[in-house]
Amino acid sequence: MRTVESATDAADPMVRLPLTREVRSLQEARAAIDEVDAALALLLARRAELAGAVQRLKPVGGFAGRDPHRERQIVEAMARRAPALGVDRLARIMNAVIEAGLEAAEDAREAR
Template sequence: MHDQVIDPTEPTASCPACGRAHAADELRVPLPSAASVGTLGEARTAIDGLDAALATLLERRAEIAAVVQRLKPVGGHAGRDPGRERQIVEAMAARAPSLGADRLARIMTAVIEAGLDAAADAAEAPR
């Protein structure tokens, strides 16, 4: 899958995830529709592909969130910003209406807290 940026202008020969050529710092994900999956196996294959993309995005999000913690005057759990978290959830709710803001808030609270925990662990780890 795509990881570090080498040269964003240089297309990969063939992406192992989608089979097409595109810049190495892009994630292109097939988006199977619910209507396109008819069997349990097809549905699980579709979920596995989406989860692989989600994991890639979550890993990259945690890396960026760790940078934010170093840039803020007060980082980590002590620097939680509920207003910013609400803004994130509201923006996501516009893209995920069937989940809605309340369920997305549960998801994003877990994502944000996991990111803060990972950043704290990385900051404590010997270099």
Template structure:
């Protein structure tokens, strides 16, 4: 488990949140790109190809890393993340663009 920062001031807290948000945005975009690749590999893709059992297992694993959030709070978050990734994959497919491959820096 990651120890949270404990800034002592409101500006310090907001700066810490901004750093977390920037990292989270980068990870969400990376996840969406990977999910887009998954959509090209599945026999049935998009929203019709959602694997609810896998999604439940994903949330359960995440709750192990974030027990204070717990499964009940993580379900709507991950549902939104999954739907955003699927939406992006469908948009890219409709525009004839393939998912962006991960790059290594």
């Protein structure tokens, strides 16, 4: 399995993240979690960059420009892909992701 080293790698369908059924030991389980976490970190960074682009394009950006309907659509779509997590858990996760992305966009704007 190729190591996830960039957001492009993490999104590449040729990068195969570890499957739970292939994990045979605690060490393998932890290594698999590390691979998933590496991919997740890179994907979250990429999402934050894209959210920053959205903030630049919206008439009202930042926390004031949040769109609850759009956020609900995102969560519902994710819940269809990850039903074991469910809408409520994913809503909490995505709220944290969205808020972190907005904060990162604000920080980047202030740094310019």
